Amino acid sequence: MGSTTEDSIPTYPPSLPVPNVQEMVWKDPLKVPERYIRNEEEMHTKPELSHLSSQVPVIDLSLLSNGNKEELLKLDLACKEWGFFQVVNHGVESKVLQGLKDASAEFFELPLEEKNKISMPPNDIQGYGHAYVVSEDQILDWSDALIMLVYPSWFRNVNIWPTKPETLKDSMEAYSTELKRVAKELLGSLSLIMGMEKGYLLELHKELVQAMRVNYYPPCPTPENVLGISPHSDTSTITILMQDGDVTGLQIRHQGGWVPVRAIPKALVVNVGDVTEILSNGKYKSIEHRAVTNESKSRLSYATFFIPLDEVEIGPLSHLIDTQGSLPLYKKIKYGDYVRNSMKMKHDGKAHTQIAKAK
Ligand code: OGA
Ligand code: NI
Numbered sequence: 001m002g003s004t005t006e007d008s009i010p011t012y013p014p015s016l017p018v019p020n021v022q023e024m025v026w027k028d029p030l031k032v033p034e035r036y037i038r039n040e041e042e043m044h045t046k047p048e049l050s051h052l053s054s055q056v057p058v059i060d061l062s063l064l065s066n067g068n069k070e071e072l073l074k075l076d077l078a079c080k081e082w083g084f085f086q087v088v089n090h091g092v093e094s095k096v097l098q099g100l101k102d103a104s105a106e107f108f109e110l111p112l113e114e115k116n117k118i119s120m121p122p123n124d125i126q127g128y129g130h131a132y133v134v135s136e137d138q139i140l141d142w143s144d145a146l147i148m149l150v151y152p153s154w155f156r157n158v159n160i161w162p163t164k165p166e167t168l169k170d171s172m173e174a175y176s177t178e179l180k181r182v183a184k185e186l187l188g189s190l191s192l193i194m195g196m197e198k199g200y201l202l203e204l205h206k207e208l209v210q211a212m213r214v215n216y217y218p219p220c221p222t223p224e225n226v227l228g229i230s231p232h233s234d235t236s237t238i239t240i241l242m243q244d245g246d247v248t249g250l251q252i253r254h255q256g257g258w259v260p261v262r263a264i265p266k267a268l269v270v271n272v273g274d275v276t277e278i279l280s281n282g283k284y285k286s287i288e289h290r291a292v293t294n295e296s297k298s299r300l301s302y303a304t305f306f307i308p309l310d311e312v313e314i315g316p317l318s319h320l321i322d323t324q325g326s327l328p329l330y331k332k333i334k335y336g337d338y339v340r341n342s343m344k345m346k347h348d349g350k351a352h353t354q355i356a357k358a359k
Contacts, residue, residue: 083287236273310336
């Protein structure tokens, strides 16, 4: 486990088996089992701040790539104050974005036994199934997912790579190749605003590992007491999310409430992950987020997590502590240990970041 030689695929702590939500809804669209119902406190103590949706920062990637100073400042502010932003002018062709959406939609429409041909093995989290279910009494998310390691390509578990629909593999490949380019640009700019050489973060990763999670959220008859995905922050360096245009579901913590992130056509949503928060000693925030459900429509989302190799040590960059005169908030930890320990915990906001907290 956690080895990084070319002949071994990393594995992750497994998730407990739970019902397939799409199938449950298909059989009885009005049923919401107890295990999915959340309490009033979780659902209603923090306000929904819909009026702030239009203020989620928008970053122009073509300007960043040209080293535009103003755009770099905007990125710095976005990472400090929101931890989330939308990226436009990223150069990924619409047909590549649409190709993945169409093929994924087709995959989730397949009969369950067809999808289960690539179901998550009991000792891993790659495949079709659920992640982060660690106890029998945990409240469950109203979603199913297809999770896989895409890059480096020798990390792929070919047994769970989808063969149906035939277009899915190629469209994932095309999308992921383009996203790798976008991520490298973003890591370059992040390195600059962290006061490092442009190539610093990419090099730190040793190998830029890219994992993909396609989320399927079926309609839910009681969206007021059910969540599509529990509040969490991502264990990545950065995450890039493509959203479907017609159903809003992603919400992010901001100013004590939840701000819905509305899809801008063709834009990609980017968020700072835990690794960036740790490296920047908390200057850039890995923000808690969740997905709500919709009463009448299903929703798909496409998350790509960019992470370092397991062996990479992460910890606050020394120059940031020296120049800020601040104490390190995090200790040094191997990324592989951080991510595996966090996967043994259910999604519970930022509770898992304790793993890396300085004593
Ligand atoms: C995730 C995630 C949000 C969404 O997959 O980590 O936060 O909108 N998804 O689906
Ligand atoms: Ni997430």
